[in-house]
Amino acid sequence: MSEVSGTGSTEAPAPAGDQLVVLDNVNKHFGALHVLQDIDLTIHRGEVVVVIGPSGSGKSTLCRTINRLETIDSGAISIDGKPLPQEGRELARLRADVGMVFQSFNLFAHKTVLENVVLGQTKVRRTDKAAAEKKARALLDRVGVGTQADKYPAQLSGGQQQRVAIARALAMDPKVMLFDEPTSALDPEMINEVLEVMQQLARDGMTMVVVTHEMGFARSAANRVVFMADGRIVEEAEPNQFFNNPRSDRAKDFLSKILHH
């Protein structure tokens, strides 16, 4: 496995070289289910890593361990050189540097769109209200929902909600953004508006971990594809290499299924 995973990063060195997120021999169980098995994964600053794999392979769990929404049983995770602390203030501070975008958006239902993007800035970063609002409006414009600022999330389409969720995460100036199937709950015609925002982010140099079934996005935006199956990272490679010439049988099998659909 190490021989397979090593080649991807040597062939396509990450843009800026230094290690931002490091998972070292991470293991996790849900009861008897060994959902993450000996996961080693390093994400460099400015790198876009797409995680793909069959349903139930542990992609979401992997993504959620990085900001400790899921705890791990063994191994170590560090972000920008700091190991993830226990639940508490220090963890909260670290989470503020890690943006998370969920499949189901999870916008605060009792707050307006603007308030959603302002809240983290004022309550976590202690930014003053005027500056926070200014930044929120700029971000909402950037993701194309500036005119919806005073509406409640339920009044927006799924694609709009997800773009607000991205703006909400960006408002914290995160070092890395985690996306867990950000387009899977969307109607087909809304998928692209969200992917375009993500493409732009990638071009702007944001470090991103993206769990997705959108192979087009993986091909065009990813520096590296991580293929998971049964709780293991089975293959890691540069997108072209992975899609045109997968090495593992699991990956070949997976690709033949999704590409023939």
Place this chain on the structure above:
Amino acid sequence: MNVLLDHFPEFRDGFLGTLAITAASALLALVLGILIAGFRVSPIPPLRVFGTAWVTVLRNTPLTLLFLVAFFVVPQVLIPGTSPFVLATLALGFYTSSFVCEAVRSGISTVPIGQAEAARSLGMTFSQTLRMIVLPQATRTVLPPLSSIFIALTKNSAIAGAFSVAELFSVSKLLSDKGFAIGWIFLWIALAYLVITFAISGLFRVLERRMGVAR
């Protein structure tokens, strides 16, 4: 009929007494109940254990027994010379807090888990998440049971009358001891309780309607 007019000051003081002790213990129960509900959903195990113990003990103890503890144990071991009003408020407030806690906790569980996850992902602490994201969204589901809990509290406050707190029930005892027709006394007392309980359910209906249009 005359009993009310002739002893209006007593009735009025009793009414105000019931009102005061209900309001004071409702406030105490609300504050404690929300706090303990926070304990019960907190990520810190000792707090969860404390919360569970609090609810289990207080909810399963007869209120009269709590009054006995408040009046005969608390002054001995803790604070001698505390007024009956304060002791009764403690007994009623602590007892009712266990019910408030459970109502709030079930309200919290109706808020989708993703809301709290999103808040924590932004770097909000547990208490910020609870106060700013979860509790505001739980309020609507908590209001109806809370209304019933406070109505029960109003009626439970009658026990305080037996512990020399001036309130409605103690007025009825005072006057019937003086030999007035018990039927009339009870009628007026019952009406006075009705005024309070109707006011509570009215207040909560208004609150529910306000929450309804707030979104």
